Amino acid sequence: MTRTLVIGAGMAGIACARALNDAGHPVRLIDKGRGIGGRMATRRAETPAGQPLRFDHGAQYVTARDPAFAALLEGSQAAALWADGAAHPHHVGLPGMSGLPRALADGLDVSLGVAATAVSRAGPVWQVTTDATVIEAERVVLTVPAPQVAALIGADHPLTAQLEDVRIAPGLTLMAAFPADAPAPFASRRFEDGPLAFIARDSSKPRRPDGAVTWVAQAGPAWSAAHLEEDTATIACRMLPLLCAEIGAAAESALYVAAHRWRYARVTTPLGQPFLTDATGTLHLGGDWCLAGRVEAAWTSGRAIAADILGDDDA
Ligand SMILES: Cc1cc2nc3c(=O)[nH]c(=O)nc-3n(C[C@H](O)[C@H](O)[C@H](O)COP(=O)(O)OP(=O)(O)OC[C@H]3O[C@@H](n4cnc5c(N)ncnc54)[C@H](O)[C@@H]3O)c2cc1C
Incomplete structure (x- = not known):
């Protein structure tokens, strides 16, 4: 039997599992x-000429x-500062987010590629039905977006x-690559109104592939x-001309173009507390939607759940 099963390996689930694991709690x-x-x-792709x-x-x-x-970010080999001119x-x-x-x-x-389809209580244990099997666990931590709970x-x-x-608003994202000599007028830009909200030149981030100029527009x-x-x-x-108008590139020169649909992208109305737990104290719900639409909020939620579970372990 699994001691604690965390559903969702985004920042909230990982922060929770990391803290539990490091305290010796099987997860x-x-x-x-x-x-x-x-x-x-992070999406990997290549140009028609095979450039990554x-x-x-x-x-x-x-x-x-x-x-x-902040200390976690500064101490991590897998994070670096991006000089995009932000305050x-x-x-x-x-090498990517x-x-x-x-x-x-x-x-x-x-375990990746395992979708939970139901979470139910069977006497003293939780049964998590997945597309492959049923997992029994003493505790379940659910970190999927709130509308999917x-x-x-x-x-x-x-x-x-x-x-x-x-409430979690949807978001559409454009990914586009241009030749190395294409315009690169800024590293990032935010828009208050209009169709685009944010543009980032991903190729200006540290340790990204050399060559093409890559952009992401939200x-x-x-x-x-x-x-x-x-x-x-x-x-x-639809989004390519919107991006090109801002960066001064010719749409026909794009080497790669794709879009991604985020049905649940940015939290607009959070819960207002770091997690929820049921009457038994063995089912926790968490994620960015508890506090704010930011990676740090997901981390805070996951850590708070782990602290609650470890507090029970000690009791
Ligand atoms: C386009 C976009 C731009 C953003 N920009 C920023 C930014 O610049 N800075 C910032 O701080 N934040 C940003 N955010 C928000 C940030 O990405 C989130 O706040 C954070 O990553 C959420 O982490 P999470 O663990 O709560 O949720 P998620 O990352 O959504 O993790 C939930 C996980 O649960 C899994 N899952 C769902 N259902 C099931 C199921 N039934 N069974 C098994 N697994 C399941 C999913 O596959 C997913 O991996 C952005 C988000 C988007 C979409």
Whole structure:
């Protein structure tokens, strides 16, 4: 029997599992994705000529307010400062954003490509049904986006009602690469209104592949909601001219173009506390949606859950 099963290997789940593991508490992680990191995601691609490309199509950078989180970033071999001209330090993962959660998960028991489909109580244990098997665990930590919790624990579970007010906006992201001599007018730029919310020149980040100039553009919430159900090829076609207008590149010169749909991208209304736990104290819900739409908030939530579990261990 698994002692604690963490569902979701994004920053919240990994921070929780790391703290449990380091305190000697046995823990296993599962994630439905192919890689570690959730929305700290990096896509590898290549140009038609076979040049490697890397895009951070989820979180672009990490900021730290908690000194413990700042110390983690500063001490990590998998993070470095990005000189994008921002007033506050922007740390990025190495060699891509997903490198940071991957490093934090080093040595943990993680099973990828395993989707939980139901979480239910069977006497004194939890049964987590996955697409492959049923896992029995003493404790379950669920770190999936709040709107996906009800499908796992049930719409009538008392915790589900507590998630009613949490809101996570969708986000559409464009990835585009241009020849090495294409315009590169800035490293990052934020927009207050209009279709685009943020543009980053990913190739200006440390330890990215040499050669092509790579950009990631994030559409704003209204534009993303309006185009959410379109296929990603159409979204890419719509977003490419928006990006090109800002960076002064010719759309026809693009070497690679793709779009990604984040159905749950940025938390707009958080829960307002670091986690939820059920009446037995053996089911915890956490994630960025508890506190704010930032990587640090996910880390804080995961760590707070681990502290709660370890407090029970000591009692
Ligand atoms: C486009 C975009 C840009 C962003 N930019 C920034 C930024 O610049 N700075 C910043 O700090 N934050 C940014 N964020 C937010 C940041 O990425 C998140 O706050 C943080 O990564 C959330 O971590 P998490 O662990 O809570 O959730 P997630 O990273 O979403 O992890 C949840 C995990 O659960 C898994 N999962 C879901 N359902 C199941 C299931 N049924 N079974 C098994 N596994 C499951 C998923 O595969 C996923 O890996 C951005 C997000 C997006 C989408």
